[in-house]
Amino acid sequence: MTDINEEDDNWVSKSQRKRECDDVLVLGERMISMNREELALVTMDDELRRAIYEAQRIKSHSALKRQKHYIAKVMRGLDDETLAGQVERVLHKHDIYNAEFKRMEKWRDSIIENGDRGVNEFIKQYPQADRHHLRQLVRNEAKEKKNNKPPAAYRQIFKYIREVVDQETGNNANEY
Numbered sequence: 001m002t003d004i005n006e007e008d009d010n011w012v013s014k015s016q017r018k019r020e021c022d023d024v025l026v027l028g029e030r031m032i033s034m035n036r037e038e039l040a041l042v043t044m045d046d047e048l049r050r051a052i053y054e055a056q057r058i059k060s061h062s063a064l065k066r067q068k069h070y071i072a073k074v075m076r077g078l079d080d081e082t083l084a085g086q087v088e089r090v091l092h093k094h095d096i097y098n099a100e101f102k103r104m105e106k107w108r109d110s111i112i113e114n115g116d117r118g119v120n121e122f123i124k125q126y127p128q129a130d131r132h133h134l135r136q137l138v139r140n141e142a143k144e145k146k147n148n149k150p151p152a153a154y155r156q157i158f159k160y161i162r163e164v165v166d167q168e169t170g171n172n173a174n175e176y
Helices: 002-010 014-033 036-040 046-057 061-076 080-091 093-114 116-125 131-146 152-169
Strands: none
Touching: 014 046, 014 061, 014 080, 036 046, 046 061, 061 080, 080 093, 093 116, 093 131, 093 152, 116 131, 131 152
16 A cells, blocks of 8 residues: 555656656757857766757757757756756856845945944954954045045955955956
């Protein structure tokens, strides 16, 4: 009797299997649309990489359709969720960068507006930051604003925040 319950738990409808196959096919198409530099950032086996490069070379519609199905077949044996996550990260790298950039701008504005309170909030989030250096930059920014000078310290505050955040996350600022 337990065998029947186990079978029920593992049972997947035909429609669900078709949806899963279609998802793999769509992922393969997205990978075909990526350039070689983007594909280099995705971890995959050599057979899949060769199949994608071959699909990028094919011009015939029917041959490309067959190649897409072959890519989907190769991908069935792989962890498609991990692969999809890597593809998304590569394709949306620009969006991720913009979100990080905006978050760093908010930190800079908060630090300048709130002074020591803003610095303390930043230090709570990023304890490796140099409180004294950051406070000095804020004082320099206030002097520049008061004397109507160019906003050099304003830019330096952002640059320092970026260094601290990149150090914390392990990103390389030159990547962007």
